[in-house]
Amino acid sequence: MSPKNEKLFDILRKKNIREWNTAEVHGHIIEQFLNVEDLIDDLILDFVKPSKPDTFKKVFLNSSIVTIGAKVKIIANYGVDNKILDKIRRLTNIRNGFSHSRIHGNIRIILGEVNSDKSREITTEAESVISVMNSNGKLETKNAHDLLQEFIDTKNELVVLLKAILPKEVIKEAPKRREVPPVE
Template sequence: MTHFKRSISKNISDRNVEENRGWVINEMNKIESKIDKVITQYFKPDDPLKFQKIMLNSSIIPIGAKIKILGNIEKFDKIILNKIRDISSIRNAFAHIPILIHFKFEENTNSIGDFKAISITDKIEVMNSAGILKLKSVKEELERFSNLNEEIVDYFNSYI
């Protein structure tokens, strides 16, 4: 039997890029599971477990479609809905886009044509809901994801 150990660190800076990428995907999977519960409760199918496993299976109804369904549930908070859209965009970037190393250079004042790196940061292109790609700081997007995740999970815990 194989069991993979989980990262014990809750701090984004303590995890490497791959661990953070996996963490983002895993946290979004948990949110999708909560979305499935809300949709199931709303439609009240005869067999809720089969409804979730078959009808709400991600290969049949992707997360974007589930978010649209949530948008039609009257009691569901529209501000949280927008936060789910935002967090989903961040998740998609981490799942599908390579993380780029971004260098910022400054010309050396002692020598013409000589440059030195003054900062090196990780960047990722995130597409917003309007379809526009923006180059963003990986650390800032992870922190944004973490904050949105906390708000969304708190909402679902009070909703379900």
């Protein structure tokens, strides 16, 4: 990396999510969620049409000031389809799970039946898991890879749906988002 770029982070280049470490998983989810939130902000800007859009987005739509939940309520009142709203809520739920929980290893030891020679087959299964809150407010342990894949799939579907309802000139004017290539 050249000296002038040494303070820049590189975009994730790994192609398979099983190659990622936990920090990369957390970072990917946060970065990609911000891309979705930018599209939601663009949608609100298109609805409101403020006289100073950059200031409005920087201040009034700043996620430190206006939560994603509030933004969902705003676009719901502008008639955005429930299918899109549900996907945003699900993506938010997954993001929150990864943001507030650690990924840890879980090993399960399975003892087979005792054989005639008194031996027993023993198998082990290992997986990365995360504790997340379900819609009833109860904690559940989920496979972290499966949840990450659900996040990726839902995010990809949501981006297509949001771009379909945004006017083309809004999409063209929007800043380039750091999209990570699809992963397997």
